[in-house]
Amino acid sequence: MNRKDACVFIKGHGSKQVVTCVHVEDWMITCTDDEEIESIVSSLQKGYTALTVIRGVVHNYLGMRFDWQSVCRSMCKRS
Numbered sequence: 001m002n003r004k005d006a007c008v009f010i011k012g013h014g015s016k017q018v019v020t021c022v023h024v025e026d027w028m029i030t031c032t033d034d035e036e037i038e039s040i041v042s043s044l045q046k047g048y049t050a051l052t053v054i055r056g057v058v059h060n061y062l063g064m065r066f067d068w069q070s071v072c073r074s075m076c077k078r079s
Contacts, residue, residue, distance in 0.1 A: 007021060007023060009021075012031075012036070017031065018030070018031040020040070023062055026062065028061045029041070041053055
């Protein structure tokens with residue numbers, strides 16, 4: 001768990017660092033290594049049968065738009 005935010009979890013380091021943000025029942029998992037993400041999703045699917053997984057480079061999460069395809073990998077709050 002992140003010491004600054006109890007809703008952010010960090011696992012690993014370097015390119016294998018996985019960051020998971022949790023808000024109630026909404027989760028966002030990020031990592032540059034797709035295999036790491038798939039491993040976590042697979043583990044979650046074993047315990048949560050009603051899990052919905054959305055993959056891609058652009059996501060809306062808690063009123064924010066995350067665009068992982070841009071050069072600066074920016075996070076933009078939607079107005």
